[in-house]
Amino acid sequence: MGVAVPRRYISIEDLATARGVDPAKYTLGLGAREMAVAEPGEDTVALAALAAKRALDATGHRELGMLVVGTETGVDHSKPVASYVHGLLGLPTTMRVFDTQHACYGGTAGVMAAMEWIASGAAAGRAALVVCSDIARYGMRTAGEPTQGAGAVAMVIAQDPAMLELDVGISGAASTHVHDFWRPLGQREAQVDGHYSMQCYTEALATAYRGWKTRAIARELVRGDGLASEQLAQICYHVPFCKMARKAHVQVRQCDASDAGIADTDAAVAASFTQQVEPSLSACSRVGNIYTGSLYLALLGALDIGGRALAGKRVGMFSYGSGCTSEFFSGVVGARAADMVERAQLAGVLADRERITIDEYERIMTLVTPMGQPGPFLFTGVAEHRREYARG
Ligand code: CAA
Numbered sequence: 001m002g003v004a005v006p007r008r009y010i011s012i013e014d015l016a017t018a019r020g021v022d023p024a025k026y027t028l029g030l031g032a033r034e035m036a037v038a039e040p041g042e043d044t045v046a047l048a049a050l051a052a053k054r055a056l057d058a059t060g061h062r063e064l065g066m067l068v069v070g071t072e073t074g075v076d077h078s079k080p081v082a083s084y085v086h087g088l089l090g091l092p093t094t095m096r097v098f099d100t101q102h103a104c105y106g107g108t109a110g111v112m113a114a115m116e117w118i119a120s121g122a123a124a125g126r127a128a129l130v131v132c133s134d135i136a137r138y139g140m141r142t143a144g145e146p147t148q149g150a151g152a153v154a155m156v157i158a159q160d161p162a163m164l165e166l167d168v169g170i171s172g173a174a175s176t177h178v179h180d181f182w183r184p185l186g187q188r189e190a191q192v193d194g195h196y197s198m199q200c201y202t203e204a205l206a207t208a209y210r211g212w213k214t215r216a217i218a219r220e221l222v223r224g225d226g227l228a229s230e231q232l233a234q235i236c237y238h239v240p241f242c243k244m245a246r247k248a249h250v251q252v253r254q255c256d257a258s259d260a261g262i263a264d265t266d267a268a269v270a271a272s273f274t275q276q277v278e279p280s281l282s283a284c285s286r287v288g289n290i291y292t293g294s295l296y297l298a299l300l301g302a303l304d305i306g307g308r309a310l311a312g313k314r315v316g317m318f319s320y321g322s323g324c325t326s327e328f329f330s331g332v333v334g335a336r337a338a339d340m341v342e343r344a345q346l347a348g349v350l351a352d353r354e355r356i357t358i359d360e361y362e363r364i365m366t367l368v369t370p371m372g373q374p375g376p377f378l379f380t381g382v383a384e385h386r387r388e389y390a391r392g
Contacts, residue, residue, distance in 0.1 A: 001163065001300050001344045002054025004047045004133075005151040005287055006038040007375070008356045008364070012146055018358040019141065026146045031242025031281065035288040036353075037361050038135050038150035041370030041378040044073045045084040045389060048133035049377040051152035051293075052085055055129065058343035059156040065126030066096045066114060070107030070292040072183070072321075073134045074099065075387060085131060088377055088389055095126075103181060104238055105321025107132030107153075107292035112171070112327070114157040119168045127158035134291035139189040140365055147241040149288020153296040162336040163303065164315070170219055171329035172211020174204040181322035197322060198244065202251045204326040205237075205318055209252050210259070212316070212328040221314065221330070227256040227264075232330065233313035234306060235276050236298040238320040239284040245298070248318060249273050279305035286350055295319050304346050308338045 012032040016023040026032050038047070048069055069082040080099035091097075100109035107130065114128035133152035138144030180197035183190045209229075217224040222231045229235060229252045237248040250269055257264040283301035290297060295317060303310060310333040320326040334340075356364075364371075370379055374392045381388055 001296070001340070002051045002056070002058055002154040003151065003297065003300065003344055003346060003349050004050035004054065005349060005353065006036045006042045006047070007353055008037045008039070009034045009286070009353050010037055010356060010358060010361045014358050015146055019145070029243065030146055031246070031285060032146055032288065033285040035146065035148055036150045036290075037356065037364055039364050039371045040367050041373065041375065041380065042150065043379040044071050044075055044081050044133045044135060045088070045387070046375070046377040046379050047150065047152035048081055048131045048154070049085045049088040051133065051154035052089060052129055052131050053376070054344070055154035055156050056089070058340065059162070062156070062158065063126045064091060064095050064129055065123055066117060066128035067091060067131075068098060068100055068110035068113060068128065069131045069133060070100045070110040071133050072101060072103050072106055072291055074101070081133065082131070084387070084389065088391065102325050103321035103323050104240070104291045104294060105319050105325050105327070107296065108319035108327055111155070111157065115166050115168060118157065118159055123159070125159065127156050130155045130157055132290070132292035132296055134293060136289040136291050137189050138192060140362060143194055144190070144192055147289050149290050151287050151290035151293055151297065153290070153293035153300065155296065162334050163340045164299070164331040164333055164337065166329065166331040167216070167221060170212060170215035170221065171327050172208040172213070172215065173325070173327045174207035174211070175325040176200070176204065178324050180324060198247065200322065200324050201244065201320050202247060204320060204324055205248055205251050205328070206255050208318065208326045208328040209255055212330065216330065226260060227253065227262065229253065229256050229316065230272060231314070232276065232316040233310055233333070234280060234302045235316040235318070236280045236295055236302055237277070237318045239281065239294045239298050240289045242281045242285050245277055245281055246273055249277050283346055283350065300341065300344060300346055303333065303337055303341045311335050311337060
């Protein structure tokens, strides 16, 4: 895996103070600490290219047959972000290159396509590069403002996984046509029905989780007695804001308790959240929502904190894309996971950022042209209707 985040961030407490809100609402109520701020030069392509380069460098270059970018912050109605990334990284011509979109689920669509392409044998030993890249914007002084963010997570998916071996063919899906969150063509900021979106998320989770559980029990990956979710060493949820993962976990426990006819207690739910979910939220709380990449940032965070102790253990993952579609799936942490996580240098990537003031954040939010600063990959502007990028 490789991660890229914008070079600037704000403290969520600074934002609360500037908005006249009790900081505890953002820190305790939403679970946020810091929020990434992307300037126009750090667009979806630039973040995706950097994360992809880091993933390839970390895993060692191998023969690629597929590049997929999952994003809901596309830069063109026709030319995919993946095409720009393909060009910027100088990847081989002999491969499939495309984007996948369904809100925050888009990256998981890419992961599933890659996994099933490999499992089918069609990949014939080649690997896939899947990148999740997004910039989450709700606008200044909106309820969604403290849940913005930006960043990219890239993954090399191959037949001989080092970090996580995905369980093939047992995921549970749930989809419904709803207007909980969307972004009409031409608008930079998302439309969102915030409280309804949380309800859509938890309802989809219940269906997807039960679909996964039924198949996982049938395949004897988990036992059918008791609380099935407790047999997962970690559960990583899509993290639009950290408190949502807590709500999600409560939902999973309620499904389990109701299915097994067992009375759960608040204390048991809280203890399981601390053990099974909280480690995944550390990095997310410092970046904010990165839409398609949020689940995978949570996964990387969990593996980073869990270290070697997680090797050989099964983790659950829930991907939610508003609109909505979702999937609960699982995988077993690989013996080399801790080494691979170290190569992703998550702590270093987060430490290598500059904290800016709310005045500076507000200035950047209004910019439409790049600030023109050097960086590894940067959007520099549009000439003759073509987006141009520089490599630092
Ligand atoms: N101290 C401590 N906690 C406080 C507090 C205080 N002074 N004041 C409020 N709180 C708590 C509230 O009790 C609440 O917690 P609970 O939900 O556990 O009760 C929490 O802080 C938030 O308070 P509100 O619900 O009043 O907040 P809000 O209405 O202003 O906005 C939001 C919250 C709806 C999530 C908004 O930020 C939003 O619209 N965000 C974008 C939408 C989103 O992220 N939806 C998630 C599901 S959809 C999805 O997952 C896809 C995606 O990525 C977008």
